[in-house]
C-alpha cells in the first residue's frame with residue numbers, strides 16, 4: 683500500500699502497452715523491403731481480430747446456453763461487423779503488387795497463414811474440426827493446448843440445437859448427444875424444424891438469419907483471400923507447402939451450417 687501513490691498513473695501508452703506493441707514488427711528482408719512492414723502489420727491485425735472473434739464467439743455460445751437469444755443476436759451482429767472489416771482489409775494488401783511481394787517472400791521460408799492456430803480455432807468453433815490441424819502444433823505450446831480444448835468443446839451449432847430443443851422444438855435426441863468432434867452433417871429433421879421456424883417464429887428466424895450471415899461472411903473472407911492469392915502468386919505453391927490457390931479454392935463454398943442453406947429452396 684505504501685508504494686501506491688508512487689505507482690505510475692494509467693496512461694494511453696502503459697494501458698495499451700504501446701511500446702511493446704510497436705516493437706513487435708520485425709522485417710526479415712535486408713533493406714528492409716518497404717512492403718514487408720505492411721505484410722507484418724496486416725497479419726498481426728488479423729490475429730488480433732481472430733482473438734476478438736473467439737472472445738465474442740465464446741460469449742454467443744454462453745448466451746445461447748443461457749437462453750438469452752436476443753443478446754446472442756446482438757453479439758453475433760458485432761461478430762459480423764468485425765468480419766466485414768476483415769474482408770475489407772484485404773483491399774489494403776491487394777495494393778501490394780506481385781513483384782513487391784516477391785521482394786521479401788523467400789524470407790518467409792515455410793511460414794504461412796495456414797499455421798494460424800486462431801484461424802483453426804474459429805473453424806473448430808464452427809464445427810470444422812480435424813486432428814491433423816492439431817498435430818501441426820508441437821506438444822506443450824499455447825496453440826496446441828488451445829486447439830485441443832476447442833476440439834473437445836461443443837460447436838456453435840451444437841449450442842444452437844440445444845437452444846432449439848429448450849425452445850420446445852423436436853430436435854432428434856442423437857443430435858443432442860452427438861460426438862462434438864464430428865463434422866456437422868445435414869439433417870432432414872433439423873431442416874423441417876428450421877422451415878417451421880422461418881414460417882412461424884420471427885424471433886428464432888432472425889437468429890437463423892444471423893447464423894447464415896456468419897456462414898456467408900466466413901466464406902466471403904475465404905473467397906477474397908483466394909482472389910488476393912491468385913493475383914499475388916498466381917498458380918505458385920504456398921509457402922505453407924500446399925498447392926496454393928488450388929488448395930484454397932477447395933475450401934470455399936462448403937457451408938459450416940448446411941441445413942440453413944438447404945432449406946432455402948423449400949421456403
Ligand code: HEM
Nearest residue numbers: 728794795796798801911914920921922923924926927933
Ligand atoms: C500476399 C498475401 C498472401 C498470400 C500470397 C497468401 C497465400 C496463402 C496461401 C498460398 C495459402 C495456402 C497454404 C500455403 O500453402 O501456404 C494461405 C493460407 C492461409 N492464409 Fe494466406 N496469404 C496472404 C495473406 C494472408 C493474410 C493477410 C491472412 C490473414 C491472417 C492470411 C491467412 C491465411 C489463412 C488463415 C490460411 C489458411 C486457410 C485454410 O487452410 O483454409 N493470409 N495463404
